[in-house]
Amino acid sequence: MSDTLPPCPECGESYTYTQSSLLVCPMCGHEWAPAEEAEADGTEAAVRDSVGNVLTDGDTVTITKDLKIKGAGGGVVKVGTKVRGIRLISDGVGDHDIDAKVPGFGQMQLKSSVVKKVL
Structure with a gap:
């Protein structure tokens, strides 16, 4: 459906969409956070605050x-x-x-x- 969203890690379908801060697969119903996708790829996940904003060194x-x-x-x-x-x-x-x-x-x-x- 979208070229910028990753395929579902459960079933591999490319019909994922976003709902709030989650990615959702309509084919199998799997929901996951984009940070989980980064961890699965072996890259370090970003640290997020209680509402989902990405934190960096020096922030207030x-x-x-x-x-x-x-x-x-x-x-x-x-x-x-x-x-x-x-x-x-x-x-x-x-x-x-x-x-x-x-x-x-x-x-x-x-x-x-x-x-x-x-x-």
């Missing part, structure tokens, strides 16, 4: 939900806290993929699923 993001901080200091990073100059990492603890200096808390690692890029 805001926190989208309250984060309880464990450890000696404790505390809570509130929704809407602006974090400047993030750095993407691939060797974070668990699925933490952002290294940043959070105002009032210092250096910490964040998950991309709890931040939103400031456009």
Whole structure:
């Protein structure tokens, strides 16, 4: 159907279309994210925020939900806290993929699923 969309990874048909942020195959009903397609090709997938924006080093993001901080200091990073100059990492603890200096808390690692890029 489209020359720019990849074929379905399940059945190989070329009739894929986009629905929201997913690619859909009408032949077999398989749905997948374009990032999954990049990982299947062996290329590194882009890090995306909670709404699907691609993140890069140096971006400014805001926190989208309250984060309880464990450890000696404790505390809570509130929704809407602006974090400047993030750095993407691939060797974070668990699925933490952002290294940043959070105002009032210092250096910490964040998950991309709890931040939103400031456009």
